[in-house]
Amino acid sequence: MKKLFSFLFLLLFFTSCDDGDVVITSFEFDDVDLQICKGAKSNEFVFFKISKTINEAISYSFISETFSETIVTPTPISIKLSEGSNTLIYRNFNVPITADYFCSNIPSSEITIVEELNGVTGTSEILTEIITEDDDDGIPAEQEDLNGNGNLEDDDTDGDGIPNYKDQDDDNDNILTSVELPNDIPDNDDPRDTDKDGIPDYLEQDDDNDGILTRNEDADKNGNPRDDRDPDSGKLFYLDSESTNTAVTVEPSLDNTIKTTFRTTLSINGLVFDGNNQNFEDKNFSFGFRDVTIPKTTKKE
Template sequence: MRQLFFVFLVIVFIPINSCDDGDVIDFELDFEDAFEACGDSDLVFYKTKEDPSESLSIKLTNVTLDDILEVDSDGLFESTYTISSSNPLNYRIYNNATLPSDLFCSAIPNSEISVKQDYESTSGSATVTTVLTEDDNDGISASLEDRNGNGNLEDDDTDGDGLPDYIDADDDGDNILTKNENPDPNGDGDLIDAQDTDGDGTPDYLDTDDDGDGIDTRDEENDTQDQNPANDITVSEVGPDYLNKEVANLGAPSAAAYRTHTITQTYTVTLLVYDFDLQVISFDVLDFGELEDSSLSATRTVTPDFP
């Protein structure tokens, strides 16, 4: 659990109490870092806790989850929203010992919810930042796919198929997935021991002719073209023809297509709230945390154009 720290408008830290019909309310604001979201046309970010039962939420009117996942060409989205009566920030304390799952965004409010105290801010601002990270899941970290070492992953495209290596599941374009060419046999993150079948100094995952027989790996298919040379085996004791130098498949037709690539997408959504006033206390900044939602993970498929 991460304690939320705030910059107070007083110099020393003191417990903040408020009286409600003689009751003393202690403000702990000790929430988990992660928050959740709900709402179809109005997005609500919220986090809850128990013992005591509390919630912290912010409503963004006429904003949807799809809106904040609409990243630009650099994989970024950032927007600042004004906290107002339409976009309120609420800190609530409940009489309930446990909180129901439908605390927010229910068409019909849960009648069992009993709010003991509701502090609302209608001033300040909230900045939502979304970062999209894509990965080819080829067993090689993105940092190691910066072939020219210039810090730019977008200009490293070994096979020239239009997909940078860090999102290219088949870096050399030979229709054998990089992860199946043993780029890191012992899994230590050091590619110095990458498999090099023909011993030519170029590891298989970057070698267009893995066995060095003069026939490109992707062309070592039989008459059935399925963009998968791994299932074309002439000598079962040796294995696939593309790793058998004694079998060159000279009569087989050349490859005519790349295989389809699957790219995973992970969206990281964070929220910072500035200069808000909850009536009993004001803050300069609040790190609301990071959104947890199943829709933040997705995949896309790409079949590169064949030269």
């Protein structure tokens, strides 16, 4: 069984002699990152892999109005190989190449193609899916399964419709969870619990248990309770149950940012190359996958 992310080509060609000898060459790309760049045409993309050890590369260029590395495809995008627009090419070069060879409009004149094979038949399948989402709030997503049922989507502490593992402010008190985690106890990594009621501050809407919601202990109403202090004690209102501040009304106002990792997987099925390679065996193989992580910011309701 072939390794995943590898291409095993059996390329048969005759030498200058008439003895009928067959040369078999194996090319493997299993340890090579899948890269991508925009093509020269509208809605054109180029996936490619460049060998780290020898001067060879394989590329797949295609045109698609629906493909994006950051948009989920419910079903794989299926594209047939064709001349000009959707092409799979293996090339061997006289010198090492870089990504600029595929991503630059004009390749270096020092690069010469020694050998080239073109896919003449085959169908590509391109699938983009989300593999991880996390609010990066200091708590690993798997630890925000408060119900313990393995379904992160139904843990929503503050009732805002955003599950905790995607919510940077789990209790909607206008203070980021990452800020509410640290405590002042030496050699203790437990989440801070100001009122010692067994509920950590990052999951509690009234951190000091004084009857006033933390987000409403925001005297200047700027959406940040962390800059409002008792003028006499110098303590933050929202962490001091003895403060005599007057409650105000402040709505949850923080933007919420989720780190989302998208994975695009490319495979080629039913592949046939041109030239003397009729015995090419592995007609279905995977180009591999490429992960992209981006922050996505949405306004909390």
